[in-house]
Amino acid sequence: MSVTIKDIARQAGVSHTTVSRALNDSPLINEETKDRIRTLATKMDYTPNFSAKSLVLDRSYNLGLFFTTLSQGTSAGFFYEAIRGVNNVIQDRYQLIVKGIDDYTSFHSITRKSFDGIIVVSQSDDDQPFIDHATDKGIPLVVLNRPIDTPGVLNVISDEEQGAFLAVSYLIEQGHQRIALVEGRAGFKSAQNRKKGFERAMLHNRLTVNSNYRFPGLYDLESGHKAMQHFLTLAERPTAVFCCNDEMALGAMKAISEAGMLVPRDVSIIGFDNTVYAAYVTPALTTVHRPIEQISKEGATRLISNIENKQHETEQVLLKTELVVRESVRSLLNG
Template sequence: MVTIKDIAKLANVSHTTVSRALNDSPLIKPETKRKILEIVSQLKYTPNINAKSLAMQKSYTIGLFFTSITNGTSLSFFVDTVKGINSVINEEYNLFVRGIDDYHDFSSIYKRRFNGIVLMSQSEVDNAFINHVRDQNIPLVVLNREVEGQSIVNILSHDREGSCHAVNYLIKKGHNDIAIIEGAKGFKSSLERKQGYLQALIKHHIPIRNEYMVKGNYDMISGHKAMEELLSLKNPPSAVFCSNEDMAVGAINAIFAKGLNVPKDISIIGFDDIASSRYTNPSITTVKKNIEKISQIGAEKILKMVENQEVMEEKIFVETKLIFRKSVSERK
């Protein structure tokens, strides 16, 4: 196996000079760097990451943690998060992905193991994890949930504003009997989206009906079950705001199973804008929450922190956008 010492001997330089060339150091002459890289290419040399980690005292690992991967995290949400992070983090780093609820304690999470951590936070339950990471002096970026009273980089979207716009649109279309299928219990996004729903109703002086607020769990099964519950009411709603897209898909299937039509009989609006929502029948009108963009920004910030570029405490909001498709109709 080819080593740095072999390359140094062929290039007639020290192994330190070879290491600098491989790390694109400005402390080496361009001509020397070119010569070394040509030899590296000819010999098909691959750096030993473990040895490099020991030498640099870096693990070259970025942790991506979710509140839970198995409970309340839809497949599309998970994929968009990983895609966003992975598009920024280069091949020099390993991406380690886990759910916080996989851990009995956090003793295995320490600085020598993680150069930085990105947390896709969905619940206040995560606060113990946040405190542990900060105590370990591991660079941390928190996505998706606003974290109060912490000096951290926090990137999130206006969920409340987005859901308020969605319900305002339903009201503009003539709907007054508007239900909500809520998100997973304990998730901050569930609360924010419900608050936006209520805010729109209050603004337009529409009575709030408890039977129109049904629990879901951010998956298709709970959306289907919640919609069945709404359809069993004496006066079913004419429109339903679903707190995420997977539940909207489940709700649409429940409506068709009862011999009804979307949007002719009941209008549906979702949240998140997953890729498949434009291909359902009908395609789903939704609030686009750009999880991929939020994750990309988070990855950019954590790399700057890991590479010792100073990043100040900040809160970044990524705007939501209402996407008009075919699942909402005018109420006649």
């Protein structure tokens, strides 16, 4: 027989309402009582019954984490860090449901009864109908990754254009002028922002981009590999390649190795995102740190606050990107 809130209340000598409030971190209960009840709940091996709570409080205790897509263009590292950031915040207070927006042909099942709140990791303008549906239904909403101006929606983003500008500027500072670009997935806002940063850095330094030095990517290993194979066939190959994410950078590094060349001796590589494996490849990847986990944590923290306080704030939070210099870029300044 599973332990209930009433069982804990009897052991603690308090009402079941006090136990419920303590386990839900209510400000109406003092910290000493909360600690005592939490300790007792752990000793009694109490597991929250979300279904029962939902019936009593008319809440689902479900949080939705929606990506534009789970099948195309969402890299494994990005996916992992986004989920980890949200999960670290919600812990066992909510059930996390992870879905792709493109999995839905209709949004009729997205209601206040099915979700207490939703976090959208938005990669494309095509997500807007989903965002509009959720706001129309009165569901507390946070949109990450893509700037939007929808009223009543919290927006947490990073400055990706500036991050790409810093990356390409660093390559130029190291003496590189023949710089190639492996673009992100077409239609993704991140791809547009990173390309803009690349182009701005080149223009700022009065450098032109050879049309052969651009290659469409899909944010995966294979497209980075294909792009680098193309660049290596050119009569005048680039000395450096800016890849719009780390997975494409790793694919590019593999193509260089297969051609019997070395990074960065023969070609310098720089990525974007600073995913978990960037520091552990050989050579370690120079990349732009985009605080994916921090963005997700910030979004989840603010969403839970809005749910608990029954608020719908309109605010945009901009987090900085930064260049992480490792070993995959060679300086050409000393010969």
